[in-house]
Amino acid sequence: MVEPVLLDEQLCFSIYRAQKAYNHFYGKVLKPFSLTYPQFIAMLALWEHGTMSVKELGHHLELDSGTLTPLLKRLEADGWVNxxxxxxxxxxxxxxxTQKAEDQKDEIYERVGGCTNYLDFSSDKYHELRQSMNEVERHLNAIQVEEGQF
Structure with missing residues (x-):
């Protein structure tokens, strides 16, 4: 019999809790701009890559068009994108x-960039954690799980 791993000892649960906390934190930081975290990352991709198709943007964010389209409609209604x-x-x-997005870019970057300071991680620790999360993602994506395999 396999010994169960308790909830608080599950890596997936730790990642889930950290992701929830991160999104909550960013929600507060982005509130003055009336942006959600998913809207913010869409704008980050556009600031970084410039104009792109919905399909390309979805590829960068790993979001399907069913999720991305309502997000973009809201950004457009709020004057951030065309x-x-x-x-x-x-x-x-x-x-x-839009020009609004370009005009507020530096202020948003400054506000969000300051968030990293609140984590109180050294630059090395920050990059180490990011690399660890990327490694977890790579390993999970490499696993070929067939239905009913486990």
């Missing part, structure tokens, strides 16, 4: 940042 059909392919919708 969504336009591509001239060369009407099936493609391109997303670009």
């Amino acid at each position: 969504r336009n059909r591509a001239a060369d392919d009407e099936r493609r919708v391109d997303v670009s940042l």
